[in-house]
Amino acid sequence: MQLAAGTDGGPTVLGEGLVAWRTALIAAVVAAVLYELAMAATRKITLRLPFLILYLARITVSRAQWRRLHGEWVAELHYILSDDAAPWLGRLVNGLRYAAPLALGGARNTVRAGVSGPGLIRRTIKRSRIPLLGAWTVSATALQSFRDSQMSWLTFTLAALAVSVCTNTAVTVVRDYRCLRDAGQGTNRDQ
């Protein structure tokens, strides 16, 4: 396809006629607008990420403890992400730097450190007794029936792992909650 290049001897720029240039200019303006809209949406969405990560900490502590602690952390995260002096990427990195360690066990350690009872209570939070491999095996067996549904092995394995991790986490959370609840009531089955 030949671009209209100076038909009937009209003006050309770099070998292209005015029609081609007009088309290119319109396309460039549209692309620039779409890019800016995408960047604005990306910034808005990504600055929500640290809050989502912080809320992952919710599964590691009891509801009462979360209600007591999360207000302070959310307020600090709001301040970090609304600091206009820092660029968008810097705010995102700082927000992730703040939220991730809390979600990865910091919340649970804070609860452990802050819980007090009669005298000095040493508490061992019992880990789930369901080994991860055993949970995976049970999940894999249960999902074996879906082989006939043309699920690929990769999908099947990932699904089985996800179910086993969720099961393991749920059991751990329930056990930890029971320990903390007993500590709050002044009893400690671990002593």
Added chain:
Amino acid sequence: MDFTLTPAVVRVLQVFLADPDAPRYGMQLMNEARVSSGTLYPALARLERAGWITGENEDIDPAEAGRPARRYYTMTRDGARAAHRELTELSERSRPPARTPGWLPGAGAEGA
């Protein structure tokens, strides 16, 4: 004192002792003490439980400021005295013995 002086707790105490009356916020403490939030907040919980620091919410109007009120921490008088004492004892316990080979004059030349 019913908690251990870990390196992170020591750094946090040093930040507080630099100016015990100054209010300090979470992110500020993280940057000055060079600790992560997962280490900082358990340390703050222990210090608050021991009565060495107190936490309060800042006095702002969330609607006007456009964000919730943050929590800041200040050191108590007793906490400052206790922290100073504990850090001094830790420093004494950590000092290498005077007869360590590195202190002897000419030890570097002998090893060369």
